[in-house]
Amino acid sequence: MTGPIIPLDQLKLGIRARIAAIDWSALGEKEASRLRHFGFDEGVTVEPLHLGPFGRDPLAIRVGRMTVAIRRSHARAVKVATEDA
Amino acid sequence: MNPIPLVAVAGNPNAGKSALFNALTGARQKVGNYPGVTVERHVGKASLPDGSPIELVDLPGAYGLDPTSPDEEVTRDVLLGKQKGERLPNALLIVVDASNLDNHLRFALQLIDLGLPTVVALNMVDLAKRDGLELDAAKLQEELGVPVVETVAVRKRGMAEIMDQLQSLLLQPRKVRAGEGPGEDLLHLQRRAREIAMGAIVRETPVRRITHQLDGILLHPVGGPLILAAILFLMFQAVFSWSAVPADALEALTLDAGQAIGNALPDGWFRSMIVDGIFAGVGAVIVFLPQILILFLFILVLESTGYMVRAAFIMDRLMSSAGLSGRAFIPLLSSFACAVPGIMATRTIEDPKDRLTTILVAPLMTCSARLPVYTLIIAAFIPAITVGPGIGLQGLVLFGLYISGIVGALLASLVLRKTVVKGGGGHFMMELPKYQLPRLSDVAIGLWQRAAIFLKRAGTIILATTIVLWALASFPQAGPGEKQSDVSIAGYIADGIHTVVAPIGFNKDISMALLPAMAAREVAVAAIGTVYSLDAENEQGLQTLEQRLHGRWSLATALAFLAWFIFAPQCISTIAVTRRETNGWKWPMFMVGYLFVVAYIVAGATYWTAVAFGLG
Numbered sequence: 127m128t129g130p131i132i133p134l135d136q137l138k139l140g141i142r143a144r145i146a147a148i149d150w151s152a153l154g155e156k157e158a159s160r161l162r163h164f165g166f167d168e169g170v171t172v173e174p175l176h177l178g179p180f181g182r183d184p185l186a187i188r189v190g191r192m193t194v195a196i197r198r199s200h201a202r203a204v205k206v207a208t209e210d211a
Numbered sequence: 212m213n214p215i216p217l218v219a220v221a222g223n224p225n226a227g228k229s230a231l232f233n234a235l236t237g238a239r240q241k242v243g244n245y246p247g248v249t250v251e252r253h254v255g256k257a258s259l260p261d262g263s264p265i266e267l268v269d270l271p272g273a274y275g276l277d278p279t280s281p282d283e284e285v286t287r288d289v290l291l292g293k294q295k296g297e298r299l300p301n302a303l304l305i306v307v308d309a310s311n312l313d314n315h316l317r318f319a320l321q322l323i324d325l326g327l328p329t330v331v332a333l334n335m336v337d338l339a340k341r342d343g344l345e346l347d348a349a350k351l352q353e354e355l356g357v358p359v360v361e362t363v364a365v366r367k368r369g370m371a372e373i374m375d376q377l378q379s380l381l382l383q384p385r386k387v388r389a390g391e392g393p394g395e396d397l398l399h400l401q402r403r404a405r406e407i408a409m410g411a412i413v414r415e416t417p418v419r420r421i422t423h424q425l426d427g428i429l430l431h432p433v434g435g436p437l438i439l440a441a442i443l444f445l446m447f448q449a450v451f452s453w454s455a456v457p458a459d460a461l462e463a464l465t466l467d468a469g470q471a472i473g474n475a476l477p478d479g480w481f482r483s484m485i486v487d488g489i490f491a492g493v494g495a496v497i498v499f500l501p502q503i504l505i506l507f508l509f510i511l512v513l514e515s516t517g518y519m520v521r522a523a524f525i526m527d528r529l530m531s532s533a534g535l536s537g538r539a540f541i542p543l544l545s546s547f548a549c550a551v552p553g554i555m556a557t558r559t560i561e562d563p564k565d566r567l568t569t570i571l572v573a574p575l576m577t578c579s580a581r582l583p584v585y586t587l588i589i590a591a592f593i594p595a596i597t598v599g600p601g602i603g604l605q606g607l608v609l610f611g612l613y614i615s616g617i618v619g620a621l622l623a624s625l626v627l628r629k630t631v632v633k634g635g636g637g638h639f640m641m642e643l644p645k646y647q648l649p650r651l652s653d654v655a656i657g658l659w660q661r662a663a664i665f666l667k668r669a670g671t672i673i674l675a676t677t678i679v680l681w682a683l684a685s686f687p688q689a690g691p692g693e694k695q696s697d698v699s700i701a702g703y704i705a706d707g708i709h710t711v712v713a714p715i716g717f718n719k720d721i722s723m724a725l726l727p728a729m730a731a732r733e734v735a736v737a738a739i740g741t742v743y744s745l746d747a748e749n750e751q752g753l754q755t756l757e758q759r760l761h762g763r764w765s766l767a768t769a770l771a772f773l774a775w776f777i778f779a780p781q782c783i784s785t786i787a788v789t790r791r792e793t794n795g796w797k798w799p800m801f802m803v804g805y806l807f808v809v810a811y812i813v814a815g816a817t818y819w820t821a822v823a824f825g826l827g
Contacts, residue, residue, distance in 0.1 A: 154638075156279045156638065157638065157640065159275075159277060159279055159397075160274070160279055160640045161640070162397050162398070162401070163274030163275055163279075164274075164314070164640070164642070165313065165314050165317075165401060167398055167401060167402075175423070175426065176426060176427075176430040176524075177432065178524060178525060178527060178528050179432045179433070179435055179436050179525055179528075180525075180528040180529050181528045183527070183528045184524060184527050184528070184537075184639055186426070186430065186524065186643055190311075190313050190314060190405075191310060191311045191312075191313060191314065192311055192314055192642055193422075193426075193642070193643040194640065194641065194642050194643065195520070195523075195524050195527075195639065195640065195641045195642075195643055196639070196640050197527070197531075197639050197640075200640070
């Protein structure tokens with residue numbers, strides 16, 4: 127069953143979740159297209175792996191077969207559904 | 212005559228594109244710039260199996276044909292035949308990472324749709340296997356409709372097959388070009404790419420990935436920053452201690468060569484120009500070559516292992532509080548050795564405004580050319596006393612000078628981001644690539660290219676500058692009983708400078724040294740030394756330069772001089788590299804202007820504060 131929908135920056139490290147929606151309007155044009163380039167898309171599985179040591183920012187996220195670094199403020203625009211609550 | 216066929220090498224960042232390009236072309240490559248942009252153009256030559264030559268161009272890594280950076284714009288424009296300074300390629304070599312197919316195939320599909328004769332290199336199949344992933348190249352070839360060759364660029368595996376494929380592609384008449392730019396929408400392409408990638412997987416066994424395990428250590432919240440600090444410490448040790456011997460040797464060599472040539476020439480202005488102008492001036496800059504090479508060796512190794520991106524990841528938060536991105540960390544760090552390689556290293560910063568800000572504040576980092584100036588003045592004026600357990604006052608002052616530079620850079624960046632370089636930024640999105648062992652030949656090629664750029668600059672701009680400075684100091688020539696420094700054009704300029712800098716406590720001798728110090732900061736030491744040794748002939752006994760300074764300058768003047776050197780853009784090479792990297796005179800002129808104004812204000816404030824405390 128699917129758990130609640132939360133912003134990606136609230137997801138715990140090492141927990142996989144599926145992207146439920148992406149608020150493209152909350153992102154600049156460049157940031158949005160770079161996220162698409164990284165393969166961010168509804169239905170794709172993501173998993174936060176590491177946090178920046180200062181202020182827990184930025185985030186290292188596994189998306190598909192890649193690991194990418196994005197800032198917390200951008201991760202907030204990605205809403206994910208955890209696999210189970 | 213038909214030009215040599217051009218093959219474009221294109222692919223995602225981190226697909227191993229440059230390694231493949233190096234494997235195909237070896238040392239037969241050239242680095243230039245595309246006209247009007249600061250994007251490097253790498254071209255190389257290779258021979259097809261039948262012996263006919265081809266030219267390869269290594270296009271900047273891109274995620275798609277909808278550019279988000281100047282690099283990606285060049286890639287798109289070359290492939291559409293719209294890039295100035297490049298002809299439309301005759302064939303296309305697409306490089307994809309075997310272990311990241313679902314992402315890389317999206318760009319590959321876009322590229323194939325362009326309709327150029329195409330071959331795909333399925334690269335790093337060995338690393339994919341290491342990660343438990345086996346792929347069916349034949350299946351992939353069937354789905355994509357173009358030849359697919361399995362390669363391991365770093366081991367030169369598959370290179371012969373690539374050349375075979377290119378040869379047969381180039382024999383075919385050019386196909387009609389299908390599309391112009393991205394036709395299919397991105398999400399649709401991405402889904403198609405994912406399906407094809409899934410279909411090509413033969414077997415996938417889950418294994419603990421080495422990269423993930425290493426990141427657990429290197430990106431550890433506590434361990435990560437400590438390891439980074441240790442690496443940086445090692446890097447600085449290397450830059451300053453390993454370089455001492457070759458730097459001294461280079462200095463001696465240029466000096467000896469200058470002497471030898473000087474002895475062979477008849478006395479006169481020409482000899483003076485060669486020895487005092489060219490050899491003294493260019494020599495002063497050439498001594499930085501060992502430091503710059505060691506610095507770049509570290510940067511190239513850190514870059515090719517994949518660690519550099521992790522360093523940016525660790526530092527991003529701190530850098531963002533000053534309006535910069537994590538990417539600015541390494542260029543600014545390099546600037547502690549020398550701002551020239553630091554500014555060159557800003558090319559890795561994607562966002563143009565982040566990059567410009569980084570360039571503008573890089574000269575504030577205390578470069579090694581300032582050290583001789585700092586040590587001389589500190590030794591002459593700051594008493595060697597301890598102010599606490601193990602803390603000497605002299606060392607404390609030096610530390611303070613470094614800190615002032617850093618704080619100055621952070622404040623300048625904050626102000627610049629709110630005024631002249633507004634907007635953009637907030638942009639930190641990077642792929643964390645797999646860790647890899649660096650390849651000796653790739654590092655060697657990179658190092659050679661950096662050295663060539665530096666030497667070319669020393670050979671042109673700096674040479675021209677030193678000749679001009681020499682001419683200003685040598686003409687008109689002094690008659691009997693006159694001092695050369697009084698009658699020369701430089702002397703008059705120094706008079707002019709003196710009227711400007713007198714209010715901040717600078718005397719005539721300092722004004723005299725500021726002009727030659729534009730060639731390189733540490734030349735100021737030599738210039739002051741010359742002035743005092745000429746005037747010191749009547750005095751009894753020999754005195755060190757420190758002793759002479761001590762008697763002639765007030766402490767307030769000395770402190771103001773130190774404060775001046777933290778900020779003043781006293782370096783023609785930095786100005787020249789800024790012009791090159793920003794493509795025009797606007798930003799270097801702005802940089803020179805704002806730094807001189809800040810230097811003047813801070814030196815003045817220092818002088819008058821010191822005078823108020825009775826140190827004048």
